[in-house]
Amino acid sequence: MRHQDRQGLSARAVLLACAAVLATALAAGSVIAADTTATLRKDDITSQKAPPPMARVENRDLKRARNYPEQPPTIPHQIRDYQIDRNVNKCLTCHSRTAVEQSQAPMVSVTHFMDRDGQVRGAVSPRRYFCLQCHVPQTDAKPLVGNTFRDVDAVIQEAIPGRKEN
Numbered sequence: 001m002r003h004q005d006r007q008g009l010s011a012r013a014v015l016l017a018c019a020a021v022l023a024t025a026l027a028a029g030s031v032i033a034a035d036t037t038a039t040l041r042k043d044d045i046t047s048q049k050a051p052p053p054m055a056r057v058e059n060r061d062l063k064r065a066r067n068y069p070e071q072p073p074t075i076p077h078q079i080r081d082y083q084i085d086r087n088v089n090k091c092l093t094c095h096s097r098t099a100v101e102q103s104q105a106p107m108v109s110v111t112h113f114m115d116r117d118g119q120v121r122g123a124v125s126p127r128r129y130f131c132l133q134c135h136v137p138q139t140d141a142k143p144l145v146g147n148t149f150r151d152v153d154a155v156i157q158e159a160i161p162g163r164k165e166n
């Protein structure tokens, strides 16, 4: 019994020591963060800014150019409340092989029927079932950070001047 008590006491002491070390580390950390860390908050972490207004989802039904051939095309329509789970896939009610005649949506491409060995199956592959893993709608939100992405055509132009890529 006494042995157990002693154990409990020393465990508590260790815990307290850890908490003290952690508190010191956190305090030191927040001072450093305020001074040197670049943050998107542009503010110190203790103040609460007013949240920006919610961005509007683009819903123009116009295809956007892809930045490289394998890019999943962005979704040019709103998808609010579109259910995708084990029982229902709202996207496939328009984009499946059999639905496109009626919906006039583009069919999911053949890669969506391939299993991991490249075998084309009859139904959409489970790894392409949750469409929003790869396809995303766009909003009119202002980008939070700059971006220096250059299209592959621009890169080729620079490497081989005069060459036109289609």
Ligand code: HEC
Residues within 6 Å of the ligand: 060, 061, 062, 063, 064, 072, 073, 074, 075, 076, 077, 079, 082, 090, 091, 092, 093, 094, 095, 103, 104, 105, 106, 131, 132, 135
């Ligand atoms: C009511 C029918 C309908 C539903 C439901 C629907 N789509 Fe679409 N989708 C379309 C149509 C039609 C287009 C062609 C462009 C347009 O009219 O918006 C399209 C275009 C797209 C494109 C652009 C293809 C390209 O080549 O640029 C993507 C990606 C896409 N949809 C993904 C989705 C995803 C993901 C979902 C589910 C979250 C979904 N769609 C649900 C009808 C639908």
Ligand code: HEC
Residues within 6 Å of the ligand: 069, 070, 071, 072, 073, 089, 091, 092, 095, 106, 107, 108, 109, 110, 111, 112, 124, 127, 128, 129, 130, 131, 132, 133, 134, 135
């Ligand atoms: C693992 C990523 C991934 C998932 C999940 C996925 N896609 Fe795609 N999708 C792509 C890529 C990459 C492309 C472009 C290259 C290609 O066709 O494979 C594409 C192309 C498309 C296109 C354009 C087809 C064309 O011929 O222009 C449509 C429409 C589309 N996807 C709809 C869907 C829908 C609907 C789902 C869900 C059932 C889905 N995708 C799930 C990656 C994905």
